[in-house]
Amino acid sequence: MKEFDFIRRYLNTCQDKDVILGIGDDAAIVRPRSGYDLCFSSDMLLAGRHFFHGTDPADVAHKVLGVNISDMAAMGAVPRWILLSVALPDLDEEWIEAFTSSLFDVAGQHGVTLIGGDTTKGDWVFNVTIVGEVPTGKALRRDAAVVGDDIWISGRIGLAAAALQHELGNLILPDSVAVACRSALLHPTPRVALGLELLPFAHAAQDISDGLAQDLGHILKASGVGAELFVGQLPTLSGLKESLPTSALHRCLLAGGDDYELVFTAAEQDRDKVLRAAELSKTPVARVGKVNDTGRLKIFNGQGKEIQLDSWGFDHFG
Numbered sequence: 611m612k613e614f615d616f617i618r619r620y621l622n623t624c625q626d627k628d629v630i631l632g633i634g635d636d637a638a639i640v641r642p643r644s645g646y647d648l649c650f651s652s653d654m655l656l657a658g659r660h661f662f663h664g665t666d667p668a669d670v671a672h673k674v675l676g677v678n679i680s681d682m683a684a685m686g687a688v689p690r691w692i693l694l695s696v697a698l699p700d701l702d703e704e705w706i707e708a709f710t711s712s713l714f715d716v717a718g719q720h721g722v723t724l725i726g727g728d729t730t731k732g733d734w735v736f737n738v739t740i741v742g743e744v745p746t747g748k749a750l751r752r753d754a755a756v757v758g759d760d761i762w763i764s765g766r767i768g769l770a771a772a773a774l775q776h777e778l779g780n781l782i783l784p785d786s787v788a789v790a791c792r793s794a795l796l797h798p799t800p801r802v803a804l805g806l807e808l809l810p811f812a813h814a815a816q817d818i819s820d821g822l823a824q825d826l827g828h829i830l831k832a833s834g835v836g837a838e839l840f841v842g843q844l845p846t847l848s849g850l851k852e853s854l855p856t857s858a859l860h861r862c863l864l865a866g867g868d869d870y871e872l873v874f875t876a877a878e879q880d881r882d883k884v885l886r887a888a889e890l891s892k893t894p895v896a897r898v899g900k901v902n903d904t905g906r907l908k909i910f911n912g913q914g915k916e917i918q919l920d921s922w923g924f925d926h927f928g
């Protein structure tokens with residue numbers, strides 16, 4: 611198969627009335643709705659760094675799109691359009707069929723349209739650039755946390771990090787726990803519906819990709835505030851809690867990564883609104899801490915004792 615057959619046969623599926631010009635020209639043209647700002651983000655996955663060589667193509671597609679959609683969720687944006695750039699060693703039809711069918715499956719679930727990209731020969735690189743729409747001036751930013759805010763997170767965290775450590779042989783999980791954790795690692799659930807519900811009242815937000823402690827740290831730094839975080843309140847899989855020693859559990863919860871849940875802040879008087887947003891978006895949320903004016907993050911265990919983390923989260927150059 612040639613490059614252009616690949617593009618024409620497998621990628622050119624655009625059916626979006628706001629796409630004026632899709633795949634096939636030098637650039638795509640889209641028309642955003644009036645009254646909306648555009649949000650742009652890119653996330654790249656490399657074999658051997660973000661996923662193991664030989665990973666199922668359907669899982670690679672699910673992940674590269676999921677992590678990008680998660681960035682839109684964290685802004686409170688509706689994900690709309692993606693560009694996909696790939697480096698593949700060859701155009702293996704079976705592989706491509708599995709990859710694209712999973713990609714369009716996830717894209718369809720979120721109403722996202724592929725409008726372009728680039729294809730080159732190379733060693734398994736996948737980059738998605740995503741564009742979303744958010745009502746003008748209303749995006750959920752990292753620099754908007756306010757002293758006195760509650761800190762909330764969605765879903766459950768620590769599972770993906772535990773799965774990775776299990777696969778690397780650094781910790782041992784019971785089979786049923788390993789299965790649930792592996793699914794979290796491969797199939798992140800972007801919290802778009804929750805982001806949209808939070809938009810009218812939440813303050814700061816971001817998605818947790820590099821570990822809660824580090825990512826919450828970004829919000830605190832950008833907002834010029836500090837916080838207290840309570841590990842006992844962090845939602846995770848109960849089987850994970852039972853099967854890991856405390857220090858390993860804390861690492862997975864706080865300094866792991868690949869959670870793709872939202873961490874966000876909202877005023878104390880808006881607790882009911884947060885719970886209503888969770889209900890409307892069918893997304894569990896948990897209140898896990900408090901923003902303060904200390905300028906630093908303090909983490910407390912279930913006994914109220916402060917925890918020191920030896921590593922704060924994932925850093926490619928750390």
Ligand code: ADP
Pocket residue numbers: 617621632633634635636637693694695696724725726727728729
């Ligand atoms: P150019 O020469 O301008 O880089 P290409 O020949 O690379 O254009 O691509 C032709 C068309 O196919 C463009 O519209 C481009 O956006 C699209 N395209 C190429 N690769 C991909 C891809 N992996 N996913 C989606 N669209 C692609």
Ligand code: MG
Pocket residue numbers: 727728729
């Ligand atoms: Mg090109």
